[in-house]
Amino acid sequence: MKIICIGRNYKAHVEELHNRLPENPIFFMKPETSLLPRHHPFYFPEFTKELHYECELVLKICRLGKHIDERFALGYVESIGIGIDFTARDLQRKCKEEGLPWEIAKAWDFSAPLGAFIRKEEFEDLKNISFSLQKNGETIQQGNSRDMIFSFSQIITYVSKFITLKQGDIIFTGTPEGVGPVKSGDLLEGYIFDQKCLKLKIM
Numbered sequence: 001m002k003i004i005c006i007g008r009n010y011k012a013h014v015e016e017l018h019n020r021l022p023e024n025p026i027f028f029m030k031p032e033t034s035l036l037p038r039h040h041p042f043y044f045p046e047f048t049k050e051l052h053y054e055c056e057l058v059l060k061i062c063r064l065g066k067h068i069d070e071r072f073a074l075g076y077v078e079s080i081g082i083g084i085d086f087t088a089r090d091l092q093r094k095c096k097e098e099g100l101p102w103e104i105a106k107a108w109d110f111s112a113p114l115g116a117f118i119r120k121e122e123f124e125d126l127k128n129i130s131f132s133l134q135k136n137g138e139t140i141q142q143g144n145s146r147d148m149i150f151s152f153s154q155i156i157t158y159v160s161k162f163i164t165l166k167q168g169d170i171i172f173t174g175t176p177e178g179v180g181p182v183k184s185g186d187l188l189e190g191y192i193f194d195q196k197c198l199k200l201k202i203m
């Protein structure tokens with residue numbers, strides 16, 4: 001399986017990192033080894049001094065597809081959950097400055113913890129999914145799928161022009177504004193509406 005991550009998909013987040021609004025979805029990938037088994041502790045990596053959370057809605061793909069038509073794109077989604085696209089922001093800044101790829105900032109081991117998934121059919125409206133992240137009990141990020149620059153369908157269509165999607169693949173759909181640092185001892189909790197889907201202790 002593979003993990004595809006969309007960058008710059010919420011206007012306010014694009015602005016907070018002083019980036020330009022994209023004309024097409026921007027994506028990068030994390031390897032399977034970036035998954036953190038559920039209920040496992042997360043250890044602060046030694047190679048960064050600026051570890052940022054990015055709380056995102058995550059799609060789980062349920063069948064093989066290439067060149068997927070936008071009208072049928074949601075048929076490739078089995079369920080939706082919450083994930084953290086952990087980013088070593090200091091390393092990423094350096095990569096950007098030097099025009100280098102982002103992998104050392106984004107694709108390291110356990111950089112993509114996932115929470116529980118909710119079946120697609122349980123949502124009334126996929127264009128109105130509210131989600132949030134709390135750090136030590138305080139809400140630090142709040143988003144809604146209606147504010148995405150590129151919808152779930154548009155993302156699937158665009159990505160599948162280049163890369164075949166397979167059952168079990170994961171797509172991170174971008175983070176809303178409010179990204180920031182974590183340190184050892186912090187507790188992150190992710191919600192879809194008022195359902196707690198993710199709990200992660202930073203060790």
Ligand code: MG
Nearest residue numbers: 054085174175
């Ligand atoms: Mg992200």
